[in-house]
Amino acid sequence: MRTIQLGTSTLEVPVVAVGCMRIHSLDKTQAERFVQTALDEGANFFDHADIYGAGECETIFAEAVHMTDAVREKLILQSKCGIRQGQFDFSKEHILNSVDGILQRLHTDYLDILLLHRPDALVEPEEVAEAFDRLESSGKVRHFGVSNQKPMQIELLKKHVKQPLVANQLQLSITNATMISNGINVNMENDAAVDRDGSILDYCRLHDITIQPWSPFQYGFFEGVFLGSDKFPELNAAIDRIAARYNVSATTIAIAWLLRHPAKMQPVIGTMNLERLIDCCRAGDIMLTREEWYEIYRAAGNVLP
Template sequence: MRTIKLGTSSLEVPVVAVGCMRINSLDKKAAEHFVQTALENGANFFDHADLYGAGECEEIFAEAVHMNESVREKLILQSKCGIRPDKGMFDFSKEHILDSVDNILKRLKTDYLDVFLLHRPDTLMEPEEVAEAFDILESSGKVRHFGVSNQNPMQMELLKKYMKQPIVANQLQLSITNTTMIDSGFNVNMENEAAVNRDGSVLDYCRLKDITIQPWSPFQYGFFEGVFLGNDKFPELNQKIDEIAANYGVSNTTIAIAWLLRHPANMQPVIGTMNEARLADCIKAGDIRLTREEWYSIYRAAGNILP
């Protein structure tokens, strides 16, 4: 699979990341087969979070991949912490970060994470504490690269004031039907809804600072209302995607991911499917470069109006 550099790091990662949020929906045999199929197709970047299955997903993954030293060398593992549903809060305290990483490593049966992200912003965050935690994790060898999830530019700037490490990735919601970070850039100084800058120009900021955007839920519309592919709510969009897919001889799934990969921001979509055929379709997107005309035709078919 085609690879890109993750942020400013030297870490080469596949353009598609395998999200493991739903791996607990598979039985043991199916989980083993799914992970092996991903690896055989070059999809060796696996995204986790302590939130997923309350940690169960990380345990299932470690068992499915038959984690040992030789296996670990073939994997790129990313995980996240900070969301605490048990307490009804977010938590970026030094104590929680350090404790969470130790538990993540234990569940994944590994000594280190390639990438560790802060999962959603904590408004009570004390950046000095976060920086201390990151320094401990880096010096101990438990984490090699650091990033964030769902943060705007000023939140990242606040962290960077104290962090020694670069922010290599920012996981953000983005799909063909969730394009607010793109819309506001088209509608600068316009008196319409699309002109509302909801994220502090996070798309341009990440490009400027060489932070890799990792789009999550790339097939969802709304927050988690469902997928747009094959959905009667989006007839024009599906017609356009199907038309382009037919021209390339691929599936609509492939084109939906190719649309994200066409953006020069060098994004790395996180794919949440546990279906091996769909994962294979997503991987194929790395070999397709949509034309400018095709990209814009899909954008407009999703109901977006260019000013």
């Protein structure tokens, strides 16, 4: 699979990240087959979080991949922390304890990347910096990033955190593309011009932070998948036309649409279906034309000014 550089790190990562949020829905044999299929496709980047399945997903993954030192060397593991029941928590104590739990469940001594999951309104950047320093010096975490954060929140962290923030996981799909549309509709009197994220797309590009789109097939906030939905007939027709042109599935084209953006994003896919997993991985071999990208963008209901 095609690779990109993750942020300013030296990591070369697949353009598609395999999300493991639903791996606890699989039995042991299915989980093993899923992980092996991903590896066979060159998708060795696995995204976790300590809250996925209340930690069970990380345990199941480690068992499914038959974690050993030799296996670990072939994997790129990312996990997230900071969400607790009823609150968010970026305190030093919580970050450190969370990482210890993650490492224990994944049967590994280190994470390649740790992300702070959702912004904590009570964040004290000094504590985050202390936690990151300790995790880095102990070898437990090699790279750091954030998730669902806008520019000024990142800048606040960077005031104290000395490690580069290499990734930012953000909700982005063809139907949830406000970070793109507000840059097209600059100074326009329409809803598409509303800047809901502080120009996070441009900010990440300027600072070499890799955007990792999550829920790349969803519309709304987990309201459903747009592929095959009767709510998006024009979009599906456009995707199907282009998919036929490349002799691939609609799933492949939906991911290829994200990969066509010059920001060099790394979509995080969440499917547990082997066929769709393979279809997502094939998107790395396709480069949509400018005309095809805009055709899909317009078909999703986005109007050019």
